[in-house]
Structure formats: C-alpha cells, structure tokens
Amino acid sequence: MNIRSLQRNSNPRPGASDQRLAALATLPVFYKLYGRTALVAGGSDAAAWKAELLAAAGAEVHVFAEQLDPAFLSLIARPSVSGAFVWHQRPWSGDSFKGMQIAICDAATEGEAQAFSCAARAAGVAVNVIDKPAWCDFQFGSIVNRSPAVIAISTDGAAPILGQAIRRRIETLIPPSLAKWAQLAHTIRGAVNERLAPGGARRAFWEGFVDRAFGAEPTGGTARQLLAGADALGRSTSHRTGRVTLVGAGPGDPELLTLKAVRALQAADVILFDDLVSADVLELARREAKRMLVGKRGGRESCRQDDINATMIKLAKAGKHVVRLKGGDPMIFGRAGEEIARLQDEGIAVSVVPGITAALAMAAQLGVSLTHRDHAQSVRFVTGHSRNGELPADLDWAGIADARTTTVFYMGGRTAGAIATRLTEKGMDPSMPVVISRSVARKGFVCWTGTLRDLARGMAIVGYDEPVLIGVGPVFAGLNEGQIGVPSRLASLTP
Incomplete structure (x- = not known):
C-alpha cells in the first residue's frame, strides 16, 4: 500500500490532540474570476441571480438560453459593476464549455441536470446545477459583502435557510463602513510593510487599524494619519505596553x-x-x-x-x-x-x-417589570454578603424595607434567613412577595416564589450549589407562590 493510501485510510480519533482541523463538508475557497469566462445555462430569475454574482466578481458571463426572464433581460441591458454578459440565444451544447472556468445551469429536469453536469466535468469545468446538489462540484453560500472583505456561509446545500439566518447575524456585527476600511487596508499595506518589519510593531499597527475599522468611516486624511502612526511605531525604541x-x-x-x-x-x-x-x-x-x-x-x-x-x-x-x-x-x-x-x-x-446584569435578565425571564408603576418607584441592587461572608454591617435596612422599592440581593443565598429577619425588623410585611432565581439565563434556570416569612425555607429548597438572586417587592406578586421550577407561562423564555 502506498503512502497516499495510508494517509487516506487513517482515521484519527475525533478530538485527538494532534487533530488541528475537523472534517469539512466542503472546502471554503475564494476564487478570482476577474477577466475570465463563465457559463450560465438557462434564462430564469434564479439563473440571473447566479449570473449577476459572476459578473460582480469580474467574469465575462456567457448565457445560453433561447429566452430570458424579464429580470434577466434587465440585468444584461444595464452595465455590469465589474464583468460583462454575452447572450447566446440558443441552448447550451458540448462546445459551450470551451474556455470556461465554471459552469452553472438551472435545469428543468433531473435528466438535463445529469447531462449538463457530465458534459461540464468531461470538459474539466467545475459545475453547479441550481438546487440539485447531487450534480454540483461547488455550491454558492450566503454572502456578506463588504468587498474586498467578503464572507460566505455554506451548509453544504443541506439547509440554505440556516445559512441565510447566519448571514443576518453576521450582518449585524459588521458595519457597512468596513468595506471602505478594507479598501484602505489594501491601499496602504505595501507602505506599512516598508515602514514596519514583521513582529510586534507591525502587529500593533494593524490591531490599532482594526479598532478604528469598527468605528466611523475613514476620511480623506485617514491614510496619511495611519502612515504617520506607522512611522512613529518604526522610530519607537521603547517597549509597547498593552x-x-x-x-x-x-x-x-x-x-x-x-x-x-x-x-x-x-x-x-x-x-x-x-x-x-x-x-x-x-x-x-x-x-x-x-x-x-x-x-x-x-x-x-x-x-x-x-x-x-x-x-x-x-x-x-x-x-x-x-x-x-x-x-x-x-x-x-x-x-x-x-x-x-x-x-x-x-x-x-x-x-x-x-x-x-443578572437582575435584569431575571426580570426578563420572569416577565416582571422591576419598576412597574403600580407597585414600585425605584429599584435597588444590594450585596448579600460582606468580605467575611455575613451581611454587610452598614446597609440602610430601613430604606431597603421600603415597600415601594424593588430590591434584588446578589450573592445572598447563605444569608437569606438573615435578610428576612432584618427586613421584618425594619417593618416590612412578612407576606411581602419574594422570588429566588438560580442560574439566571443559563441552563438549569429555576425559581422559587413565596413570601418573606418563608425565604429561608425557599432557599433551602433551591440549594446553595449555584449562584442565586433574591428579589423582594410587590412586583413579584402573581407568580405561583411556593413553586420550584419554571413557571409554566414563562417556559418559552428559558434558554
């Protein structure tokens, strides 16, 4: 058995320490098409979308179709942003693949898809048949376009709707102005490399660049400012502090x-x-x-x-x-x-x-407004223990006992009984609604609801193995008193 076969048959244990990369369903590559030719077979709206992508990447797109969808006609009638279109008003044939880099088809039948795929592969051309992954060498992913920064998301054709959802999330993270910063980086990279040798100073420059790239758009003077900063880094002999x-x-x-x-x-x-x-x-x-x-x-x-x-x-x-x-x-x-x-x-x-902060997440999970105008005019966040593990000695218990204030105690699990005693001593009604929430916004979230007089008992039920929040105030009335778990009306809010 030759070395190639040995490598292919080896099957390292998943998670092994020497495994640097998990298996990939497809190889993510970014393929330059500027000035090259591509084939699109079919005149549908779906084919038009693929043709527009190819032209946007700078390809000369040869379209083979007897008729074109109105959207396709409109596309090729207007100037392309980068590439060009050539319409051949006839069906594709075996000769159509000559000189093509890639080929795409919107096939009406499985037979046409098979024929197109086989013809493309025989010509040595990478092929994609729209919505028929069995006949594809490559797929189109969902795209986040901040060119020259381009992000593509693929689910290997299994769940395109999931790829679109991922794209929407990425779109929220990357401001549109990043495209101009990416173009600026391309423009100044050579000048920066001349000024700064590989190593700490060059990395410091690009880290600073990235910090700015997620802010305001670059202006006409930004490149000059950046290069002046690179010059300063190059002259500096002092160690850079992080x-x-x-x-x-x-x-x-x-x-x-x-x-x-x-x-x-x-x-x-x-x-x-x-x-x-x-x-x-x-x-x-x-x-x-x-x-x-x-x-x-x-x-x-x-x-x-x-x-x-x-x-x-x-x-x-x-x-x-x-x-x-x-x-x-x-x-x-x-x-x-x-x-x-x-x-x-x-x-x-x-x-x-x-x-x-956890108190706000708790309020969201319980569906409780901490400052509901019918019950509370203010909210307090209070620590439930001091450095020695007991209640802080200098808390304003009279103020905390105000019935028109919602109070949330952090880190108060082991002092819950003392909290109830102090509040009762300062005049708070023992029947005041309380809630104990454990693992807020985390797996295992549960809550206990009851009254101030039963707070210590509730804490014993919830347990001390995970952090808890203790909420005290009229806003917590209406939850299922004495229950441990997730209130049924709030089940959909849990992670």
Whole structure:
C-alpha cells in the first residue's frame, strides 16, 4: 500500500490532540474570476441571480438560453459593476464549455441536470446545477459583502435557510463602513510593510487599524494619519505596553452579549475569565487567545483579587491585549473599581464594555417589570454578603424595607434567613412577595416564589450549589407562590 493510501485510510480519533482541523463538508475557497469566462445555462430569475454574482466578481458571463426572464433581460441591458454578459440565444451544447472556468445551469429536469453536469466535468469545468446538489462540484453560500472583505456561509446545500439566518447575524456585527476600511487596508499595506518589519510593531499597527475599522468611516486624511502612526511605531525604541478591557459577559446566554463585547473577545491576546462565564460565551473568543480561569465563587476556593490584578499588569506590560471577562456587568458587584484603579496606577490603558446584569435578565425571564408603576418607584441592587461572608454591617435596612422599592440581593443565598429577619425588623410585611432565581439565563434556570416569612425555607429548597438572586417587592406578586421550577407561562423564555 502506498503512502497516499495510508494517509487516506487513517482515521484519527475525533478530538485527538494532534487533530488541528475537523472534517469539512466542503472546502471554503475564494476564487478570482476577474477577466475570465463563465457559463450560465438557462434564462430564469434564479439563473440571473447566479449570473449577476459572476459578473460582480469580474467574469465575462456567457448565457445560453433561447429566452430570458424579464429580470434577466434587465440585468444584461444595464452595465455590469465589474464583468460583462454575452447572450447566446440558443441552448447550451458540448462546445459551450470551451474556455470556461465554471459552469452553472438551472435545469428543468433531473435528466438535463445529469447531462449538463457530465458534459461540464468531461470538459474539466467545475459545475453547479441550481438546487440539485447531487450534480454540483461547488455550491454558492450566503454572502456578506463588504468587498474586498467578503464572507460566505455554506451548509453544504443541506439547509440554505440556516445559512441565510447566519448571514443576518453576521450582518449585524459588521458595519457597512468596513468595506471602505478594507479598501484602505489594501491601499496602504505595501507602505506599512516598508515602514514596519514583521513582529510586534507591525502587529500593533494593524490591531490599532482594526479598532478604528469598527468605528466611523475613514476620511480623506485617514491614510496619511495611519502612515504617520506607522512611522512613529518604526522610530519607537521603547517597549509597547498593552491594554486591558473589562468586559461584561452577561448572565450566561451568549446571545445577551453586546456587539462590542464580541469584538473585544475577538481582539484579545489573553482572556482572564470568571467561574460564572459560560463555555458558550468563550466560544465567541479569538481562537488564538490564551484563556486563564481566575474564578471567584462564594464558598469555594478562589483566586485572590491581588493575584488577578498582578496577572493583568504583568500581561499588559508584556504588550498583550488583556480581556478581563466578568459575569454580568463589570461595574455591578464586579470589583471593577479596584481593578481600574490598580491598572491606572501602573499607567496601563483600561476600558470597560458593559454587560447585562443578572437582575435584569431575571426580570426578563420572569416577565416582571422591576419598576412597574403600580407597585414600585425605584429599584435597588444590594450585596448579600460582606468580605467575611455575613451581611454587610452598614446597609440602610430601613430604606431597603421600603415597600415601594424593588430590591434584588446578589450573592445572598447563605444569608437569606438573615435578610428576612432584618427586613421584618425594619417593618416590612412578612407576606411581602419574594422570588429566588438560580442560574439566571443559563441552563438549569429555576425559581422559587413565596413570601418573606418563608425565604429561608425557599432557599433551602433551591440549594446553595449555584449562584442565586433574591428579589423582594410587590412586583413579584402573581407568580405561583411556593413553586420550584419554571413557571409554566414563562417556559418559552428559558434558554
């Protein structure tokens, strides 16, 4: 058996450590057609769409059809943005494939599809038969066009509607102005390479370029400014300091991330993430980024805050872009103030990307307005424990006990009984509605609903193995009292 056969027959175990790439249904390639010829057989609207794509890529498109759909006639009557059309008012034949790079057919029957495919392959021409994947060498994916940045999505013909849905999501992430930035990158790349040798300085330039590319459109003077910046990087002999971005990962559902958070994850060199950050959120990060768990969970062994600060400083001073990824919002019980102050003391640039805090996700899952005008005029987010694990000694319990305020306690699972006692002592009605929510916006979300007098009992039912939120206030009236699980009317809101 020859070497080629050995390689083809080898079947490495899925997930093996030496497997760098999983199996591909198709090979994604970007094929240049400018100035080349392509064949389109058929005069339908579907054939017109494929012909327009080929011409947009610069091809000379030869159309073989006795008649053309009105949309097709209109297409070839107006000047193409890049390529050209040649209409042959007759059916295709074996000679039609001579000199063609690719061939496309809108076949009316399975027999015509087979005949066209066989003829194209005999001529050595890659073939696509519209909506008949069995006779195709390649497929057209859904396209996000920010040319020269072009993104194509393929489902190997299995679910085109899924490819379209993926395209719509990508469209929301990529501003239309990115096309002009991509054109600008193409224009200045040679000049940048002349100014900056491969390595840290060149990478720093392009990282800065990418940061700007997702902002405002470039102006007439942008290229000059960028090249001046490249000159400055080339002259600099000092070590480049990196930066830190504090990013809110939200409550767990990756679809609740902001676009800015996704972009930060895609630009990171190193990601320091909390224990509560879900694996689905981390999946959106740059593949090459190093990931470091710096978990902080109540009642469990955790990284010390001083150690986290020292790690961020060390990495940033080594020139890395560090993303400190925190569950919820960094500025809500996230120790962000301490981290920002420490980084600024070291002269390290730091920015913040907000996230959806867990209390807001809980309100959405329960279908409860935290500031319903019939019940509450304000909302409070209150920590449920201090550094020693007990209730903070300096909380304004009289204010928290105000019946016209909705209060959400974070990290209050182990102090739930003490919370109920303090509120009752300050005059809150023991029958005040309360809710305990566990694993908000995550798999395993459940809630217990009841009254303040039964809060400790409810907490014992929910358990202490996962983080919880405790909501107190009239806005929680109407939920199924005493229930544990997901209220039936809210089942569709769970992840």
